[in-house]
Amino acid sequence: MGFKDLWSNLNKGDQDHIEKNVLISTIDEVYNWAKRNSIWPLSFATACCGIEMISASTPRYDIARFGSEVFRATPRQADLMILAGTVTKKMAPIVALLYEQMPEPKYVISMGNCTITGGIFRGSPTVVDYMDQVVPVDVYLPGCPPTPEALFHSILKLREKISKETILTRGDRVGSHQFKRNKELSEIEIRL
Ligand code: SF4
Numbered sequence: 001m002g003f004k005d006l007w008s009n010l011n012k013g014d015q016d017h018i019e020k021n022v023l024i025s026t027i028d029e030v031y032n033w034a035k036r037n038s039i040w041p042l043s044f045a046t047a048c049c050g051i052e053m054i055s056a057s058t059p060r061y062d063i064a065r066f067g068s069e070v071f072r073a074t075p076r077q078a079d080l081m082i083l084a085g086t087v088t089k090k091m092a093p094i095v096a097l098l099y100e101q102m103p104e105p106k107y108v109i110s111m112g113n114c115t116i117t118g119g120i121f122r123g124s125p126t127v128v129d130y131m132d133q134v135v136p137v138d139v140y141l142p143g144c145p146p147t148p149e150a151l152f153h154s155i156l157k158l159r160e161k162i163s164k165e166t167i168l169t170r171g172d173r174v175g176s177h178q179f180k181r182n183k184e185l186s187e188i189e190i191r192l
């Protein structure tokens with residue numbers, strides 16, 4: 001007996017009761033819904049882009065509408081690292097360590113030209129030009145600095161990305177976030 005037969009055998013009252021009280025979905029949809037509506041960022045910034053990130057959390061801009069108002073003070077409770085500002089080579093291993101301390105699933109937004117290509121400091125002997133060489137970046141947000149509205153746009157893009165994830169390929173995704181960390185963090189290869 002198929003589902004249609006079972007359904008047609010029910011009386012109208014039972015059908016109405018089921019239609020009003022039963023929700024059918026997939027594990028992926030429920031899991032992704034929970035993830036994309038509670039992306040908690042890490043309280044972390046390295047330069048001037050951080051000011052715009054802080055502005056985004058104020059009542060005027062209201063990052064709470066995305067469920068992302070809970071900036072965590074510890075990486076162990078954070079889902080999102082926003083690379084907000086220039087990262088020096090001295091700081092890069094610390095950023096990598098913070099990223100590694102975040103639990104899966106975790107995401108990274110590269111906010112501002114400095115973390116994407118080095119920005120105005122490109123070529124400096126002390127600055128990392130490409131932060132995606134240090135941590136895997138999910139969304140690139142160019143600008144100098146990007147506005148809070150632009151940061152919200154990148155969060156929306158990240159939410160779109162999360163919506164398409166499936167637990168079947170979770171292992172691959174987690175694996176792609178693992179770095180060749182057999183060496184000390186201080187020996188990370190950082191491309192100039
Ligand atoms: S992109 Fe511009 S605003 Fe952002 S950290 Fe670099 S110099 Fe500062």
